[in-house]
Amino acid sequence: MLQLSKKVEYGLIALRHMALKQRGQVFTAKEIALEYDLPYDLLAKILQKLTRANIVVSTQGVRGGYALAQRPEEIQVSHVIRTIEDEKPMIAECYAEGTDTCSIFDACTIRKPLGKVQRNLESLLQNMTIQEII
Amino acid sequence: MLQLSKKVEYGLIALRHMALKQRGQVFTAKEIALEYDLPYDLLAKILQKLTRANIVVSTQGVRGGYALAQRPEEIQVSHVIRTIEDEKPMIAECYAEGTDTCSIFDACTIRKPLGKVQRNLESLLQNMTIQEII
DNA sequence: GGAAATCCGACCTATTGAGTCCTGTTTAAG
DNA sequence: CTTAAACAGGACTCAATAGGTCGGATTTCC
Numbered sequence: 001m002l003q004l005s006k007k008v009e010y011g012l013i014a015l016r017h018m019a020l021k022q023r024g025q026v027f028t029a030k031e032i033a034l035e036y037d038l039p040y041d042l043l044a045k046i047l048q049k050l051t052r053a054n055i056v057v058s059t060q061g062v063r064g065g066y067a068l069a070q071r072p073e074e075i076q077v078s079h080v081i082r083t084i085e086d087e088k089p090m091i092a093e094c095y096a097e098g099t100d101t102c103s104i105f106d107a108c109t110i111r112k113p114l115g116k117v118q119r120n121l122e123s124l125l126q127n128m129t130i131q132e133i134i
Numbered sequence: 135m136l137q138l139s140k141k142v143e144y145g146l147i148a149l150r151h152m153a154l155k156q157r158g159q160v161f162t163a164k165e166i167a168l169e170y171d172l173p174y175d176l177l178a179k180i181l182q183k184l185t186r187a188n189i190v191v192s193t194q195g196v197r198g199g200y201a202l203a204q205r206p207e208e209i210q211v212s213h214v215i216r217t218i219e220d221e222k223p224m225i226a227e228c229y230a231e232g233t234d235t236c237s238i239f240d241a242c243t244i245r246k247p248l249g250k251v252q253r254n255l256e257s258l259l260q261n262m263t264i265q266e267i268i
Numbered sequence: 269g270g271a272a273a274t275c276c277g278a279c280c281t282a283t284t285g286a287g288t289c290c291t292g293t294t295t296a297a298g
Numbered sequence: 299c300t301t302a303a304a305c306a307g308g309a310c311t312c313a314a315t316a317g318g319t320c321g322g323a324t325t326t327c328c
Contacts, residue, residue, distance in 0.1 A: 139286085140285075140287095141285085141286080157281095173286080173287055173288085175287070175288060175289080176286070176287055176288085193294095193295090193297055194293075194294045194295065195294050195295025196294085196295055196296045197294075197295080197296055197297090198294080198296090227297065232296070245282070
């Protein structure tokens with residue numbers, strides 16, 4: 001509980017890989033999966049999501065692959081999580097944007113005090129970029 | 135993902151309830167469950183765990199119930215989580231004490247940088263007590 | 269045209285979270 | 299001394315999700 005998903009971990013590992021070695025080079029999902037022993041299909045889907053969010057750029061075809069679309073210091077960990085999970089990182093479902101689905105929303109007495117934890121987490125993950133995990 | 139479990143939420147709600155109204159009084163699982171519309175059986179088990187951890191004290195029998203075993207400002211949210219989940223709060227399994235079961239432990243390149251997030255979370259939850267969520 | 273790559277939806281499955289059930293034991297009160 | 303109200307706690311069910319897989323389409327270089 002309270003854990004980042006494997007998808008997010010894999011995404012961060014891949015982004016770090018690209019940030020570390022980049023010089024106009026593209027990296028294939030296959031080579032990244034091999035290097036870190038990650039499940040290829042899953043990693044591929046993650047990279048596709050990051051592409052749609054414009055965090056990486058992809059080139060298709062036989063010499064294709066992925067590269068960072070932004071400088072490492074511009075890529076917030078927070079944004080990576082939000083992209084992969086389709087949700088911002090949050091410590092309880094009541095902090096989601098949009099509809100509140102929590103079964104005890106009305107009777108809940110801890111939402112406000114835990115907001116402090118939520119905001120702290122948010123700013124921490126916003127201020128942390130790929131540059132810092134190289 | 136990254137969310138506190140319902141169990142922890144329920145536990146915190148119950149502890150806050152006791153902290154808010156306490157004057158030597160005991161509270162039954164039933165009345166707390168009713169007041170906040172929580173599942174009774176589940177709440178009961180959570181309170182039993184908190185009892186074993188000496189966060190609350192129980193008195194059995196017909197006029198029995200639960201009361202805080204410590205002053206609200208002494209009960210760390212961190213300790214509550216650890217008690218209910220049998221694990222300290224952590225953002226990745228590799229930060230667990232004891233054996234590392236992560237499938238990519240050796241190849242993982244983000245454990246060290248994410249340690250900053252882990253430590254920040256830990257200190258935040260250690261410094262937050264029931265007193266602060268009243 | 270074929271190989272190597274991204275793209276992407278559909279599917280599977282094991283684990284976990286959330287909740288329930290049942291049977292104890294304890295104890296105050298009548 | 300019996301009953302009812304409470305805690306104690308293991309076993310179980312159910313549903314949702316995480317994690318992973320598959321199949322096929324499209325793109326592009328040689």
